[in-house]
Amino acid sequence: MKTTMKTLLVGATISLTLAGQAWAQKKVIIGNFGDPAPYEAAAADGRFEKATGWTIEWRKFGSGAEVNAAMASGAVVISELGSVPLAAGASQGVDYQLFLIGKAIGASESLITRNGSGIEKPADLKGKKIAVPVGSTAHFSLMGALKNWGISEKDVQVIGMSPPEINAAWSQNAVDAAFIWEPVQSKLRANGKLMTTAGDVGKAGYPTFNGWVVNTKFAAENRAAMIGFIKVMNDVNASYTKNKAQWNADSAPVKAIAARLGTTPKEIVADLDGATYPDGEEQITAEWLGGGAAKFMKLTADFLKSAGRINASADSYAKFVNADMAKAAAAK
CATH class of the missing domain: 3.40.190.10 (Periplasmic binding protein-like II)
Known part of the structure; x- marks a missing residue:
């Protein structure tokens, strides 16, 4: 078969295009709020990328409303999201699932x-x-x-x-x-x-939390990588919760978080103490992904509806919670 220069150039162009598409498929934009949390230490040293194989772009949002808009448009496929905008977005039909609890909000x-x-x-x-x-x-x-x-x-x-x-x-x-x-x-x-x-x-009856949501289709198509993402989150949350005294102003993870967020290690130590961060086993308990999160969403949606913030609330929010990947990540 005769091979011409034009054929070679076309073949090279196709190869480069396919390579570019493969790289693009691995690039994942993940939304967050840029507030202090243990996972920022893992984001700083590339643990999420190593566990997933993704090239991650962390995109900071100023509000849950912005996250809902970005998730609805497809601009991001994974994001941190507060329980209130989560309930509002689910009530309005945004196609995502809560797959992980980031933190239970306390004094933060x-x-x-x-x-x-x-x-x-x-x-x-x-x-x-x-x-x-x-x-x-x-x-x-x-x-x-x-x-x-x-x-x-x-x-x-x-x-x-x-x-x-x-x-x-x-x-x-x-x-x-x-x-x-x-x-x-x-x-x-x-x-x-x-x-x-x-x-x-x-x-007193109005709990709030920050969770992580994922586009439903993306989760189904990237299950293994999603489980890797969850394992990193669980590990760093457990590291903080079980060794809080070691996460001091002179520690490497606290310094890494401070550098990412543009503040001081001393402030990070105080800020981290204002919330609790469920580890792998806690994630799948009845309090959280095992039923509690859906109940909190229902409570929140009903409250928002009564206050005129949303037009309607669903009878149940169970379909907006995906505990399967968290269960797989927590399996011994």
């Missing part, structure tokens, strides 16, 4: 009152300006706290702001209080005091 999200605002007790919030990222876990915690205190949303001025906007407004004395997460929370506390935490509100 809190209501801070500004010094000089005249707020000493919950009743003092009436008539005050409270900033919060709308549609976030912090927003849900604020709504739950107000309800528990017998304060109507009409009695306060809830102002929707992003974390950077809250920080700027605080420095200008433009708001009286804010329900917000780290690292902004710590900055506000320099001129404010803690009133309640998301953990407190959760114990």
Whole structure:
């Protein structure tokens, strides 16, 4: 068979194209919020890429609403997502599944009152300006706290702001209080005091968490890599939880997280302590992927519907939870 230069060039072009497509298929964009968590240490040293075979681009989002839009459009296939926007997105039909619990939110999200605002007790919030990222876990915690205190949303001025906007407004004395997460929370506390935490509100009936969601089709087509991703997350969560004292300001993982997030190791140590991070065995218990997460989503969706934040809630959210991969990752 005669081989011409044109044939060789065409063949080379096809080979390069296929190689490019193969590389593109391995590149995975993963969304996150850039708040302190143990997994950031694993992201810093490439453990997720080694376990999955993916070339990972970590893309930071400012809110759960942005994540829902990106997941709905296909711009990202895996992302960190708070339980409130998760319930909202599932209610609106976003095609994703919760496959992992990132953290149970405690003191890492809190209501801070500004010094000089005249707020000493919950009743003092009436008539005050409270900033919060709308549609976030912090927003849900604020709504739950107000309800528990017998304060109507009409009695306060809830102002929707992003974390950077809250920080700027605080420095200008433009708001009286804010329900917000780290690292902004710590900055506000320099001129404010803690009133309640998301953990407190959760114990009173309005729990919040950050989870990880994946596009349903992508999960089915990349099961082995997804299990590898989960194993890394479980391992680093267990490392932190079981050896918390070793995750100090002088430790390599804390320094790595601080470098990634642009803050100090000392701040990271305090921030990490504001949440709990389920390991592999905890993930699949009845409290979380074994049923609890779907119940939390239903509770959250019903609350959002009653508050006029979404139009309707589903009878069950079980189909939006995929525990199979977590079970495989936790298997001995």
